[in-house]
Structure formats: C-alpha cells, structure tokens
Amino acid sequence: MLFTSGDVMENISQFTQAYSQAPWRKQLQVIGVFLSVLIIMLMAASVFVSITARTATLGRDIQRYRLKNEDLEYQIANLQSELAALTSASVMKVRAIEMGFQPATTDKITYIQVVGYTGKPKAEIAVPAQSVVSAAPVILPAFTQSWVDWLAEEFQNPMVSVADIRP
Amino acid sequence: MNMRNNFRYTSLGLVFAFVGVMIISRVIHIQIGPTHESIMAFEEDDGMELINLHPERGDIYDRHGRMLAGNRLVYEVAIELSYVKNPETIAWATSAYLGLDYNKVLASASLKLTETDLWHITLDNFVPYENAEILIKLKQDLREHPENAGVSSNGEPHDLTGLTITPRLERKYPEGQVASNVLGFVMKDGASIQGVEEELHWLLSGVEKQETVSTDPHLALELPETIHGADIVLTLDREIQIALEEVLDAHMASSGSTAGSIIVMNPRSGEILGMASNPRMDLAGDWDFVNLFEGNLAFNMALDGYEPGSVFKVVTMASALDAGVVVPTTEFIDTGGLSVDGWTIHNWDGGAWGPQTMTTCLQHSLNVCLAWIATERLGPNLFYKYLRDFQFGQPTNIELAREYAGHVRFNNNENWHLIDLATNSYGQGIEVTPVQMLRAVSAVANDGKMMTPYILQAVVDKDRQYSFGPEIAGQPISAATAHTLSEMLAVSLEQEASTALVPGYRLAGKTGTATIYNDSLTNASFVGWGPVDDPQFLVYIWLFKPTSTPWASLVAAPVFHDIVERLVVLMDIPPDAVRLSMSAK
Numbered sequence: 055m056l057f058t059s060g061d062v063m064e065n066i067s068q069f070t071q072a073y074s075q076a077p078w079r080k081q082l083q084v085i086g087v088f089l090s091v092l093i094i095m096l097m098a099a100s101v102f103v104s105i106t107a108r109t110a111t112l113g114r115d116i117q118r119y120r121l122k123n124e125d126l127e128y129q130i131a132n133l134q135s136e137l138a139a140l141t142s143a144s145v146m147k148v149r150a151i152e153m154g155f156q157p158a159t160t161d162k163i164t165y166i167q168v169v170g171y172t173g174k175p176k177a178e179i180a181v182p183a184q185s186v187v188s189a190a191p192v193i194l195p196a197f198t199q200s201w202v203d204w205l206a207e208e209f210q211n212p213m214v215s216v217a218d219i220r221p
Numbered sequence: 222m223n224m225r226n227n228f229r230y231t232s233l234g235l236v237f238a239f240v241g242v243m244i245i246s247r248v249i250h251i252q253i254g255p256t257h258e259s260i261m262a263f264e265e266d267d268g269m270e271l272i273n274l275h276p277e278r279g280d281i282y283d284r285h286g287r288m289l290a291g292n293r294l295v296y297e298v299a300i301e302l303s304y305v306k307n308p309e310t311i312a313w314a315t316s317a318y319l320g321l322d323y324n325k326v327l328a329s330a331s332l333k334l335t336e337t338d339l340w341h342i343t344l345d346n347f348v349p350y351e352n353a354e355i356l357i358k359l360k361q362d363l364r365e366h367p368e369n370a371g372v373s374s375n376g377e378p379h380d381l382t383g384l385t386i387t388p389r390l391e392r393k394y395p396e397g398q399v400a401s402n403v404l405g406f407v408m409k410d411g412a413s414i415q416g417v418e419e420e421l422h423w424l425l426s427g428v429e430k431q432e433t434v435s436t437d438p439h440l441a442l443e444l445p446e447t448i449h450g451a452d453i454v455l456t457l458d459r460e461i462q463i464a465l466e467e468v469l470d471a472h473m474a475s476s477g478s479t480a481g482s483i484i485v486m487n488p489r490s491g492e493i494l495g496m497a498s499n500p501r502m503d504l505a506g507d508w509d510f511v512n513l514f515e516g517n518l519a520f521n522m523a524l525d526g527y528e529p530g531s532v533f534k535v536v537t538m539a540s541a542l543d544a545g546v547v548v549p550t551t552e553f554i555d556t557g558g559l560s561v562d563g564w565t566i567h568n569w570d571g572g573a574w575g576p577q578t579m580t581t582c583l584q585h586s587l588n589v590c591l592a593w594i595a596t597e598r599l600g601p602n603l604f605y606k607y608l609r610d611f612q613f614g615q616p617t618n619i620e621l622a623r624e625y626a627g628h629v630r631f632n633n634n635e636n637w638h639l640i641d642l643a644t645n646s647y648g649q650g651i652e653v654t655p656v657q658m659l660r661a662v663s664a665v666a667n668d669g670k671m672m673t674p675y676i677l678q679a680v681v682d683k684d685r686q687y688s689f690g691p692e693i694a695g696q697p698i699s700a701a702t703a704h705t706l707s708e709m710l711a712v713s714l715e716q717e718a719s720t721a722l723v724p725g726y727r728l729a730g731k732t733g734t735a736t737i738y739n740d741s742l743t744n745a746s747f748v749g750w751g752p753v754d755d756p757q758f759l760v761y762i763w764l765f766k767p768t769s770t771p772w773a774s775l776v777a778a779p780v781f782h783d784i785v786e787r788l789v790v791l792m793d794i795p796p797d798a799v800r801l802s803m804s805a806k
Binding site: 106109110111112113114116117120124125127128129131132134135136138139141142143144158159160163165167173174175176177178179180181182183 | 277293439442447687
C-alpha cells in the first residue's frame with residue numbers, strides 16, 4: 055500500500071490536531087503564566103515596599119529618639135546644675151544657720167580616734183579607668199550569627215573531637 | 222461556560238481597574254494634598270539639612286565631687302526663611318515674649334530667599350527655659366488648632382511656622398564667685414577666658430560643628446555623633462577655698478590692699494587645696510571683667526610675678542645650709558650695712574643688730590646678713606645654681622591659663638652685676654610668682670623633695686575616670702637641710718612671738734616685705750607650713766600694696782594665723798599634743 059505525500063501531511067495534521075490544545079485554552083495558559091509572574095512580582099514588590107516602609111519608620115524613630123535623647127541630656131545637665139545651686143555653699147550656710155548650727159572652731163572640737171577612718175574620700179565621678187573589665191556581650195551569638203557562621207563554628211569546634219572517635 | 226468565563230474575566234478586570242484607580246487617586250492626592258508642601262520642601266533641600274552639633278561642655282568639680290561649673294538649658298530662637306508663613310505672627314510673638322524689636326523681626330522674617338543669602342536668622346541665642354516654653358506651646362497651639370488662631374493685620378491666619386526654638390546649653394557657675402579666679406569663665410560666644418576654662422578648653426569643650434546631613438530615614442544611623450566635653454575634677458576643696466576667700470577679703474579690707482592672693486598646697490603631694498585671689502568676678506551675676514581688673518591687675522594673682530622680698534630668704538638660707546657654707550649657729554656681726562659693688566645694703570629698719578646666728582638672722586629678717594651669706598659664703602655660681610635647682614624663671618605648668626614664668630637675671634647674663642646677687646638674696650631684683658614660691662618652699666616642708674603644684678585631680682571621659690598623681694619636680698636640697706631649716710623657721714616664729722602662731726600647733730614660716738619700684742607702698746608676703754613634724758599644709762600669702770602698714774609681720778602674718786585656724790578644722794588636724802598621743806597609741 056502506497057501513501058502519497060498528501061496523505062502523509064494529512065495524517066500529520068490530524069495527529070497534531072489530535073494532541074494540540076484548543077486556542078482558548080492556550081490563551082488561558084498564557085494569561086495564567088502572565089498573571090502568575092505578575093502576582094509573584096507584586097508579592098515581591100509588596101514585601102520590598104513593606105520592608106522599606108518599616109525601615110523608614112524605624113529610621114524616623116531613630117531620628118526622633120536621638121533628638122529626644124539630646125533633649126534629655128540637656129535637661130539632665132540643667133537639673134544637675136540646679137541641684138548644685140541648691141546645695142551650693144552659700145545656700146547650705148544659710149540653711150545651717152537657720153537650723154541653729156554654728157561654725158566649728160578649734161576650741162570646741164573634741165577629737166576621737168576612729169580606727170580605719172582615712173578622711174573624706176576623693177571624688178569618684180565615674181569608674182576608674184584602670185579597673186575597667188571588658189563587659190560580656192549583651193546579645194548572645196545565637197541571635198546574631200548566620201546559619202553559615204554557625205555551621206563554620208560547629209565544624210571548627212565540634213563538640214566531640216576526632217580524637218575521641220578514634221579507637 | 223463562556224458566560225461563566227466572561228464573568229470571571231470581567232471581575233478580574235474590575236479588581237485590577239479598581240486597584241489602578243486607587244493608585245492613581247493616591248498619586249493625585251499626594252500631588253495636590255496637604256503632604257505636597259512638605260515633599261516640595263524636602264525636594265528643595267535635596268533631602269539634606271544643616272544641623273548644629275552643640276556638645277555639652279564638661280562639668281568642673283572640686284576634690285569631693287561638688288560642682289563648681291555646670292550647664293543650664295537655654296534656647297536658640299531663629300527664623301527659617303524658607304518655611305515662614307506669616308512674618309507678622311513671628312514678629313508679634315517674639316516681641317511679646319522675648320522683648321525683641323517688632324519691626325526688626327518683621328523685616329527679617331519678611332525677607333525672601335531670593336533677596337538674601339541668609340536662610341537661617343538667629344534672633345536670640347540664650348532664651349531662658351521659661352520664655353522658650355511659652356513660645357513652644359504657642360506654636361503648637363497654632364498648629365493644632367488653626368481655627369482658633371485668628372488673623373493678623375495682613376489678613377493671613379496666625380502661624381509660627383518658620384520660627385525654630387532649639388535647645389542648647391550655656392555655662393553656669395552654681396557657686397557664684399567661689400574659685401572664679403581658678404575656674405575662669407566662658408563668654409556667650411563660647412570663648413573660654415582665663416583659668417581652667419581656658420587652659421583645659423580642649424578637654425572641656427567637646428567638638429562643636431555644623432554638618433549637612435541627609436534627612437533620609439534610611440540613613441538615620443549615619444547621623445554624626447555629638448562628641449561631648451570631658452568632666453574634670455580639681456584638687457580644690459570647696460570649703461577650704463571659701464575659707465581662704467573669706468579670710469583674704471577680710472584682711473584686704475582691713476589692710477587697705479589693692480589686690481592679694483592666698484594659696485594652700487599639700488606639700489607632700491603638690492595638690493592645690495585652695496587658691497584665692499582678689500579682685501575676683503561673681504560668675505553667677507553680671508560680669509564686669511574690664512572694670513574689675515583695671516590697672517593691669519592679674520585675673521589670678523597667684524600666677525602673677527612680683528618681687529617677693531624676705532620670704533625669699535628661705536631659699537637663700539636653704540641653699541647656704543645645703544651647700545654647707547653655714548650652719549644654724551654660724552655667727553654674723555651685723556654692722557647695719559654691707560658694701561657690694563659700690564652700693565650699700567641696709568636692713569629693713571636701717572639698724573645694726575650686732576652679733577647674730579643664722580636663726581636670728583631669719584628671725585629678725587636681716588638683709589645685711591643674707592646678702593653677706595650670698596656674696597661672701599655662697600658666691601654667684603653656687604647661689605644661682607641653687608636658684609636653677611629650685612626652678613625659678615620656669616613656669617610650674619600648673620593647669621591654669623596665663624601663668625607667668627617670672628624673671629631671674631642669672632650670673633651668665635651680660636646685664637648681671639654683683640649687686641644683683643646681694644639684692645636677690647633677700648628677694649629684691651628678682652621676679653617670681655606665688656605658685657613658684659610654693660613649689661620651691663615645698664622642698665623645705667617635704668624632706669627636700671620639691672613637688673610640682675597641680676590642680677587637675679582627674680578627667681572623666683566616656684564614663685571612665687582618669688586620675689592624676691603627684692610629681693616630684695626635683696630635690697634641690699637634702700632632707701637634713703630641709704629639717705634643719707624647718708626647725709630654724711619654727712624657732713624664729715616662736716621667739717618672735719609672731720602673730721602667725723596658732724596655739725596647739727607648731728608652725729614654721731617667714732614674712733616678707735618688699736619695696737615696689739617707683740612706689741612708696743609694698744608687697745607683703747608670708748610663707749608657712751605645719752604641723753612642723755608632719756606638714757600637711759603649705760600656705761603662701763601675698764597682699765599687694767597694703768596701706769594700713771607696710772610691714773608683712775603686721776598685715777600678712779595675721780592672715781596666716783586666721784587661715785591655719787580654719788584649715789586645721791577643715792582638714793581634721795588635731796592639736797599636736799592630741800595627734801602625737803593618738804600616734805603613740
């Protein structure tokens with residue numbers, strides 16, 4: 055049985071037609087793919103916008119808190135000066151006289167030996183520089199290191215050493 | 222099927238269309254709505270703003286942590302021209318609550334950016350907290366309740382937009398005039414003048430700067446940090462300082478002195494416990510710097526140079542004893558005159574005191590005797606060698622501004638003559654400062670070790686305190702010489718029944734009366750320390766031109782007495798008998 059070329063083409067066409075999808079279905083697929091890409095892009099964009107907005111909000115908070123911090127520092131300085139003025143020598147002298155105190159003079163003083171008393175201490179406004187101990191980290195590494203860092207650390211410092219495994 | 226699909230597509234289309242319409246309407250809203258102006262302003266500034274970083278100037282404390290200098294809150298009131306909406310409101314508010322000139326402020330606030338290079342005009346840099354609070358509240362009320370604001374004469378609603386009220390700090394001295402000559406002061410423009418304020422300005426001031434920074438919130442962490450000044454702790458004791466100033470003021474008034482200074486130092490360490498000077502400013506009140514210090518008076522007399530007179534005999538005698546050319550019992554026949562280089566040296570009273578020992582030479586403060594020691598026993602090489610060892614002519618480098626180095630004409634100077642040696646021996650023809658004298662005499666009170674006077678006890682920076690300790694400037698004389706001379710000076714005071722003595726305490730000291738060139742008045746001085754067996758304070762007194770009497774024994778010695786009476790109480794020093802019995806236990 056012989057087949058002409060026309061027959062072959064017709065068979066191929068029928069075959070293709072049998073396995074090809076309807077045009078409306080193809081359109082739907084294209085639209086679907088397009089929408090899927092669009093949705094993914096929108097999701098990515100919304101995540102980006104969300105994070106950017108949060109960052110901007112936090113940035114504004116930082117700016118605001120810095121101003122607030124500066125304002126508080128100024129107020130603390132102001133209050134410290136006011137306190138110093140309220141406890142200044144001239145003010146305290148007036149208060150002492152009002153309360154009936156009199157200046158001490160050599161003939162009115164009785165000296166008593168107090169073992170261990172070394173006199174008025176010198177001012178310590180802050181921690182002496184030489185006694186500063188390096189502070190422990192406030193945030194544990196587990197909260198800051200990446201997974202890769204953790205993995206590298208685990209490899210470098212395995213809980214069980216190779217020597218322990220060897221017979 | 223097709224109908225159902227069409228419905229789905231239509232719904233989807235409507236959703237997208239709705240979202241699109243929402244986005245477009247939001248864009249239009251932003252373009253023409255209330256946020257438009259702020260965005261435009263942001264755009265005009267290119268997202269940048271100029272900020273002034275005002276650091277907090279470091280506080281100054283006394284040795285026990287009592288504040289001597291701090292800061293108080295004030296406000297800078299200014300106009301930001303690009304934001305001004307109603308110049309009339311700004312002019313009205315600032316004239317009503319700050320007392321500023323209405324027309325001047327109106328003219329400034331009405332300026333257009335195209336008419337001037339200015340965009341920020343400061344109206345007042347130091348508005349007190351109370352006044353600034355009123356303006357802040359008024360501005361807030363006008364912004365939040367514009368409906369109640371009313372309109373100004375130009376028909377525009379009242380609005381204080383463009384008026385900025387920014388907090389800043391101003392120097393404050395809570396103790397008023399206490400230690401003002403040591404502290405110095407800070408001018409309104411931030412310039413620090415005299416004293417610790419000037420000398421340690423680099424530590425106290427912090428870093429004041431103006432920077433252009435981004436207003437982008439994403440760059441918030443890149444905002445520059447304000448570097449505040451360090452706090453400092455002085456060796457001064459507030460109570461001792463006040464006592465010195467009270468005693469100095471009282472004795473200046475009674476003696477009619479023009480100026481004066483008293484310094485108290487711990488001779489073992491060199492710590493300055495008090496440094497009073499008169500005249501001095503009241504830093505809490507209005508400053509009248511120019512009138513107060515007219516006639517070239519020094520801001521801090523303790524750092525000024527003068528001819529010390531007979532207190533310098535302590536140095537001459539220390540040199541002679543240490544060189545071994547005399548001992549306390551060495552005899553000298555005072556004939557009332559000594560011829561040197563064609564000149565004749567006389568005693569303070571012009572008299573001849575006859576046979577003397579070195580102790581009585583000091584006791585009677587005989588110029589002829591000391592000139593004889595310098596010219597006949599020490600000679601110029603030894604005498605000036607000791608003066609170099611005592612570091613005369615060199616500043617002490619105490620942490621105070623404008624310390625004078627003094628002036629000594631040494632024997633290698635071409636203008637030096639033998640008469641200089643004679644006059645220098647009793648403190649004339651030589652220029653020293655009270656602080657230099659204190660440094661030199663500390664060697665006598667401290668077993669031969671000369672201590673560098675210092676006033677900076679500690680620096681507090683970034684919550685850490687860095688403390689400073691004593692420094693030995695040198696050892697010009699031996700411990701034995703120091704003890705011998707201390708004993709001689711203690712005996713001198715006792716035998717003279719000096720008004721400097723304080724019952725119960727053994728003290729050593731020497732008066733000094735110096736003539737002033739081309740002037741009939743004198744410099745009256747006193748240097749003394751105690752208790753002699755364990756010196757805990759070294760006092761130097763200088764009264765400039767007393768008019769009641771020229772003699773230091775009458776005007777300066779009683780000052781020492783009054784100071785020691787206060788010091789022993791403030792420093793918890795019991796009388797010698799009590800102290801020694803306690804030590805024995």
